[in-house]
Amino acid sequence: MKLLAGIPGWTVKADVIVIGSGVAGLTTALNLRASNLSVLLVTKARIDEGSTKWAQGGIAAALGPGDTPDQHQKDTLIAGAGLCDLSAVDVLVTEGPEAVRKLIARGAVFDKSDTGEIALTREGGHLRNRILHAGGDATGAEVSRALLAAVQEDNGIEVIENALAIDVLKGKSGRVCGITLHVIGEGSRDGVGRALARAVVIATGGLGQVYAQTTNPSVSTGDGVALSLRAGAEIADVEFIQFHPTVLWRDESLGGQQPLISEAVRGEGAFLVNDKGERFMQGKHPQADLAPRDIVAIEIFKQMKERNTPHVWLDATGIKDFAERFPTIYSSCLANGINPTKQLIPVSPASHYASGGVLVDLVGRTTVAGLYACGETACTGAHGANRLASNSLLEGLVFGTRISADIAQNMPEQEEPAIETGNDFLLDPAIKLTLQLAMSQGAGVMRSKNSLSETLLTLQQLGSHESHDPCIEAWEVSNLYLLAIAIVRSALERTESRGSHWRSDFPDPSDEWLKRVVQSYDKLGKWSTRYEVVK
Numbered sequence: 001m002k003l004l005a006g007i008p009g010w011t012v013k014a015d016v017i018v019i020g021s022g023v024a025g026l027t028t029a030l031n032l033r034a035s036n037l038s039v040l041l042v043t044k045a046r047i048d049e050g051s052t053k054w055a056q057g058g059i060a061a062a063l064g065p066g067d068t069p070d071q072h073q074k075d076t077l078i079a080g081a082g083l084c085d086l087s088a089v090d091v092l093v094t095e096g097p098e099a100v101r102k103l104i105a106r107g108a109v110f111d112k113s114d115t116g117e118i119a120l121t122r123e124g125g126h127l128r129n130r131i132l133h134a135g136g137d138a139t140g141a142e143v144s145r146a147l148l149a150a151v152q153e154d155n156g157i158e159v160i161e162n163a164l165a166i167d168v169l170k171g172k173s174g175r176v177c178g179i180t181l182h183v184i185g186e187g188s189r190d191g192v193g194r195a196l197a198r199a200v201v202i203a204t205g206g207l208g209q210v211y212a213q214t215t216n217p218s219v220s221t222g223d224g225v226a227l228s229l230r231a232g233a234e235i236a237d238v239e240f241i242q243f244h245p246t247v248l249w250r251d252e253s254l255g256g257q258q259p260l261i262s263e264a265v266r267g268e269g270a271f272l273v274n275d276k277g278e279r280f281m282q283g284k285h286p287q288a289d290l291a292p293r294d295i296v297a298i299e300i301f302k303q304m305k306e307r308n309t310p311h312v313w314l315d316a317t318g319i320k321d322f323a324e325r326f327p328t329i330y331s332s333c334l335a336n337g338i339n340p341t342k343q344l345i346p347v348s349p350a351s352h353y354a355s356g357g358v359l360v361d362l363v364g365r366t367t368v369a370g371l372y373a374c375g376e377t378a379c380t381g382a383h384g385a386n387r388l389a390s391n392s393l394l395e396g397l398v399f400g401t402r403i404s405a406d407i408a409q410n411m412p413e414q415e416e417p418a419i420e421t422g423n424d425f426l427l428d429p430a431i432k433l434t435l436q437l438a439m440s441q442g443a444g445v446m447r448s449k450n451s452l453s454e455t456l457l458t459l460q461q462l463g464s465h466e467s468h469d470p471c472i473e474a475w476e477v478s479n480l481y482l483l484a485i486a487i488v489r490s491a492l493e494r495t496e497s498r499g500s501h502w503r504s505d506f507p508d509p510s511d512e513w514l515k516r517v518v519q520s521y522d523k524l525g526k527w528s529t530r531y532e533v534v535k
């Protein structure tokens with residue numbers, strides 16, 4: 001299957017194409033340059049768009065006194081609720097500290113304590129203070145700034161902004177040899193074109209926009225996961241959508257990206273209360289308000305249901321110097337009429353992170369030759385059923401480095417694209433809101449066979465709303481549709497509750513489900529499912 005698009009009118013070439021300019025794409029591009037490979041970096045909007053610049057809490061790495069990768073590993077495995085791939089976690093935590101040092105060498109500046117050491121804070125699920133942060137709660141903006149500055153200085157990386165990757169191109173051997181893309185540009189590179197390369201890295205970030213309320217920016221429409229599926233790659237763990245527990249509650253009618261209240265706020269002493277002022281996380285988990293985020297999100301959801309309230313409250317009034325420590329959060333609260341130093345903050349869960357994605361090995365190779373995936377788009381297995389806070393930026397740094405090394409060692413000759421067979425499809429952008437509401441309603445924090453089946457039915461009906469008018473909104477909604485189907489299929493399969501997959505009709509974890517759901521999609525649009533026992 002491919003998305004319906006115009007005939008490519010122009011061609012560009014490089015050794016490697018990187019799709020996406022978040023932490024994963026930028027890190028991969030910079031490391032490829034160490035092997036002197038030419039890189040074409042295409043990115044759908046402005047170069048700094050994406051989740052990376054919004055990251056608040058920080059980056060987790062065992063850099064503090066007394067902390068070790070082993071302890072970071074233990075916390076990651078506990079959060080992952082039995083589904084982490086041990087070797088992927090091992091890579092993440094052991095190579096993490098060096099990857100962070102390299103980021104610092106590239107110019108990223110992290111906050112320091114009074115003694116001049118890097119200040120480390122705590123977030124949900126961490127038993128140690130191991131989160132580096134920058135600008136208080138503007139860690140992602142600093143990571144993005146530093147990496148972008150390095151990319152912009154490098155003449156071997158060509159950047160095309162406003163360039164939406166549509167589908168991959170394959171050579172006669174079946175190996176990926178490029179992509180089709182649409183550029184809103186000037187001169188010859190405008191409209192649909194082809195980019196050819198010897199390897200393609202997908203680093204298109206998350207898919208939060210599948211839901212009506214999300215912390216993710218508008219570009220997070222899961223394009224890379226959807227295009228990998230269409231290319232024949234396997235995806236895994238997509239039922240594990242992480243809902244961040246503390247997203248500023250404003251009004252249910254406000255859709256799209258919502259302001260995040262970082263877990264680091266709880267790390268600095270804030271706590272949750274219900275409408276009666278009760279600290280409901282106490283007694284629910286040994287780490288109470290700092291339990292792994294799936295557990296906190298579920299407890300909040302239960303409170304909201306039992307007490308029939310649209311949100312719970314976060315009490316951060318005890319945090320000294322709130323405005324200095326959390327300047328971004330402080331101003332977004334003020335902009336919404338709340339002074340967090342004096343008032344409780346209304347919070348509720350919203351979709352935040354895709355723990356699953358395109359199935360990759362330890363060097364980022366997907367199941368399709370020549371196609372790599374990195375960052376939130378990928379499923380390395382490091383997050384299992386629920387990502388540990390602040391392990392995502394780290395994953396982009398660590399696996400971006402590994403992918404570039406593998407590509408440099410295994411560069412094939414450039415192949416010419418073969419003529420592809422198969423169907424084209426495209427959906428009407430007008431279905432977007434119905435799709436998002438159906439997903440929030442039936443495949444959100446809590447799911448059941450009934451709710452998922454209803455959502456699937458709605459999605460199947462939406463699938464008949466075809467479009468013959470290729471445009472950005474139509475490509476994005478077609479990607480959202482494919483992912484929504486994949487999430488619901490996977491969530492229906494998993495008849496247990498584990499990590500961020502909570503089934504009200506199967507409330508307990510089951511040892512039978514110590515395996516991941518792996519899905520693929522063939523040229524004719526037929527889905528297949530297999531199970532992979534977790535190593």
Ligand code: FAD
Pocket residue numbers: 019020021022023024025042043044045047048049050051052053054055056057058059060139140163164165166203204205206215216217219220221223224260352353374375376377389390391392393394396
């Ligand atoms: P992104 O940074 O999302 O970049 C994706 C890129 O791909 C963008 O440039 C986008 O424009 C581009 N793109 C998308 N589709 C296409 C297409 N079709 N063609 C071309 N380009 C495309 N994680 C942490 O570890 N610590 C934190 O403190 C933290 N806080 C967070 C706070 C918020 C509000 C959010 C939303 C996330 C947070 N996360 C945090 C998660 C983390 O930020 C992301 O998982 C991570 O930044 C993803 O990086 P990425 O490079 O994979 O994707």
Ligand code: SIN
Pocket residue numbers: 055056057058123261262263264353388389390391392
């Ligand atoms: C946060 O700051 O709470 C988000 C951290 C993350 O998603 O890792």
